[in-house]
Amino acid sequence: MTNELVLEAISREFPEAVVDSSTPHGLLTIELKKEEIKKVIHYLKESSYEFIFLTDICGIHYPDDKEKEFGVIYHLHSLINNFRLRLKAFIPKKNAELESITNLYSGANWMERETFDFYGIKFKGHPDMRPILNMEDLGYHPMLKEYRLEDGSRTDKNDAMFGR
Incomplete structure (x- = not known):
C-alpha cells in the first residue's frame, strides 16, 4: 500500500471531498471537507484498506484564520497493511461541530470528549x-490560543531566570 494508492482511492470514491494533501515525513495527510470526514473514515474502515485502528483524535486552533479557525485531526492505522494516515477537517469557530465517529470506533468516545474539553469543538x-x-464548571477551553501563557499574578517567578 502506498500514499499515492490511498489518496487516489479516496479521490475516486469522494471526488469533491479532498481539499488538499501532502506527505510530511512520509505520512499521507489529507485535508477533507467537514461534511465528508465521517463518510471517508467509514469507507476507509470498511474497505479492503482496513483502517481498523483509530490512533488519535485531536484539535487545533488557528485564531488568525476565521474560516479555518478550528481543526480536528484524525490518525488512522491499518494494522494489516502497516499503513498510517492523517485526516484533517477545518471548521469556523461560529459553528465548531463535526459528526461523531463513536459508532465507528468506540475509542473515539474519550478522544472526542477530550477535544471538546480543551477546544470547545x-x-x-x-x-x-x-x-x-x-472541571465541568471551568467555564473556558484551556487550549484555545486566546489566553495568556502565564498567570500575571504570580510573584514567585523572575522572568530573567528564564531568558526573558
Missing part, C-alpha cells in the same frame, strides 16, 4: 458530550 451524535479532564 462539539461532536454531533456523541453519547456523552461533557468535559472529561477539566
Whole structure:
C-alpha cells in the first residue's frame, strides 16, 4: 500500500471531498471537507484498506484564520497493511461541530470528549458530550490560543531566570 494508492482511492470514491494533501515525513495527510470526514473514515474502515485502528483524535486552533479557525485531526492505522494516515477537517469557530465517529470506533468516545474539553469543538451524535479532564464548571477551553501563557499574578517567578 502506498500514499499515492490511498489518496487516489479516496479521490475516486469522494471526488469533491479532498481539499488538499501532502506527505510530511512520509505520512499521507489529507485535508477533507467537514461534511465528508465521517463518510471517508467509514469507507476507509470498511474497505479492503482496513483502517481498523483509530490512533488519535485531536484539535487545533488557528485564531488568525476565521474560516479555518478550528481543526480536528484524525490518525488512522491499518494494522494489516502497516499503513498510517492523517485526516484533517477545518471548521469556523461560529459553528465548531463535526459528526461523531463513536459508532465507528468506540475509542473515539474519550478522544472526542477530550477535544471538546480543551477546544470547545462539539461532536454531533456523541453519547456523552461533557468535559472529561477539566472541571465541568471551568467555564473556558484551556487550549484555545486566546489566553495568556502565564498567570500575571504570580510573584514567585523572575522572568530573567528564564531568558526573558
